[in-house]
Amino acid sequence: MPRWEHGSADRLKQAAMELFEEQGFDATSAVQIADRARVTTRTFFRYFPDKEEVLFADAEALNEALTQKLLQTPDVAKPLPAILRTLAGYDWASLGPLDVQRRRAALIASDPLLLERDLVKQQQLADGFRNALSRRGVDPEVAELAANTATQVFRIAYRQWLDGNGDPTLAAATDTAMSLLATIVPRTRRVANQRTALGKTDE
Amino acid sequence: MPRWEHGSADRLKQAAMELFEEQGFDATSAVQIADRARVTTRTFFRYFPDKEEVLFADAEALNEALTQKLLQTPDVAKPLPAILRTLAGYDWASLGPLDVQRRRAALIASDPLLLERDLVKQQQLADGFRNALSRRGVDPEVAELAANTATQVFRIAYRQWLDGNGDPTLAAATDTAMSLLATIVPRTRRVANQRTALGKTDE
Numbered sequence: 001m002p003r004w005e006h007g008s009a010d011r012l013k014q015a016a017m018e019l020f021e022e023q024g025f026d027a028t029s030a031v032q033i034a035d036r037a038r039v040t041t042r043t044f045f046r047y048f049p050d051k052e053e054v055l056f057a058d059a060e061a062l063n064e065a066l067t068q069k070l071l072q073t074p075d076v077a078k079p080l081p082a083i084l085r086t087l088a089g090y091d092w093a094s095l096g097p098l099d100v101q102r103r104r105a106a107l108i109a110s111d112p113l114l115l116e117r118d119l120v121k122q123q124q125l126a127d128g129f130r131n132a133l134s135r136r137g138v139d140p141e142v143a144e145l146a147a148n149t150a151t152q153v154f155r156i157a158y159r160q161w162l163d164g165n166g167d168p169t170l171a172a173a174t175d176t177a178m179s180l181l182a183t184i185v186p187r188t189r190r191v192a193n194q195r196t197a198l199g200k201t202d203e
Numbered sequence: 204m205p206r207w208e209h210g211s212a213d214r215l216k217q218a219a220m221e222l223f224e225e226q227g228f229d230a231t232s233a234v235q236i237a238d239r240a241r242v243t244t245r246t247f248f249r250y251f252p253d254k255e256e257v258l259f260a261d262a263e264a265l266n267e268a269l270t271q272k273l274l275q276t277p278d279v280a281k282p283l284p285a286i287l288r289t290l291a292g293y294d295w296a297s298l299g300p301l302d303v304q305r306r307r308a309a310l311i312a313s314d315p316l317l318l319e320r321d322l323v324k325q326q327q328l329a330d331g332f333r334n335a336l337s338r339r340g341v342d343p344e345v346a347e348l349a350a351n352t353a354t355q356v357f358r359i360a361y362r363q364w365l366d367g368n369g370d371p372t373l374a375a376a377t378d379t380a381m382s383l384l385a386t387i388v389p390r391t392r393r394v395a396n397q398r399t400a401l402g403k404t405d406e
Contacts, residue, residue, distance in 0.1 A: 078389060079387060080387045116319075119323065119326055120319055120322065123322055141383065142383065144359065145356070145387060149352055152351040152355070156347065177348070180344065180348055182388050182389065182390060184282060184345060184348060184349050185283060185352075185388045186281060186283070186381075187385060
């Protein structure tokens with residue numbers, strides 16, 4: 001690999017962020033990103049299948065790391081908190097400065113195609129958690145519901161953490177989001193059937 | 204519109220299901236679907252932007268109907284049960300015979316592109332609920348968490364209803380899924396911070 005290609009992926013990521021912010025995601029092409037990063041278009045496509053993917057370059061490694069962490073967690077008897085501890089305990093700052101993560105989040109929110117890609121990545125993460133829980137012996141339906149719900153809860157916590165520039169901490173933001181979930185999940189066993197045996201409504 | 208085009212959309216839907224099942228989603232083209240439905244390829248694309256969308260033809264109308272129903276529900280003080288009642292109370296049988304809905308679900312599960320499209324549709328439904336709750340004065344974060352969680356819970360209930368061929372009823376399956384969620388959401392306010400003031404773990 002020629003010397004000028006050293007750090008190409010990082011340069012491509014930075015160039016893409018700049019161009020998306022300057023002229024919008026839609027108006028930016030892979031060719032332009034490659035130009036700004038001083039690599040060939042061919043090099044761009046060696047690293048990324050499309051321009052969306054530049055913003056999700058870390059997703060696979062993150063997914064793998066988090067799934068491994070959940071697989072090794074001592075106790076998954078309470079799978080929802082176990083996943084949230086796994087997520088909140090990860091060193092998210094290692095993904096880059098908070099400011100860059102915030103800019104990335106704003107970019108994703110700005111475009112339907114990026115939101116769609118983000119949704120797919122979130123589901124892949126949830127699927128990783130679900131598989132890890134299943135391998136740990138958790139009932140498949142519990143595993144699915146815990147994995148999907150935990151990623152929804154963490155999504156809110158992560159956004160609050162970014163919006164607050166790191167204060168509250170991610171652990172505290174996760175606690176808050178988890179408490180919010182606890183307040184909206186009813187204790188009653190009947191939600192869809194509105195009537196009790198006495199013909200009264202549940203609520 | 205020429206007489207032979209009457210019912211084109213329905214014929215296209217049926218032809219697509221047959222071909223997807225016979226030869227797989229990947230191997231089937233819009234041209235083949237149009238041929239089997241005895242319409243031109245141009246007619247296909249007048250009804251559907253791509254072959255994925257044939258399986259989601261009802262999504263927009265469903266979304267609109269459910270969002271309207273939630274907007275008109277008397278009480279949204281408990282938003283999660285309110286959404287689940289809205290979902291469980293809908294006449295899902297109106298979308299077609301249970302057998303056809305089950306075949307459709309199996310097709311979606313068989314292909315990553317269809318799973319992705321399904322994910323997008325589910326999020327659009329959740330976004331509709333979130334907007335409806337916001338318009339009813341529910342706190343934005345509560346609205347988002349309730350909408351996203353409710354659609355996850357209902358997804359499980361709907362699958363059980365299909366798998367059980369209508370028994371349990373959808374209302375009963377929704378109750379069961381909701382109870383499952385209640386069992387995995389901890390009462391404690393601390394999940395991410397593992398230690399209490401005394402240095403003991405929460406669980």
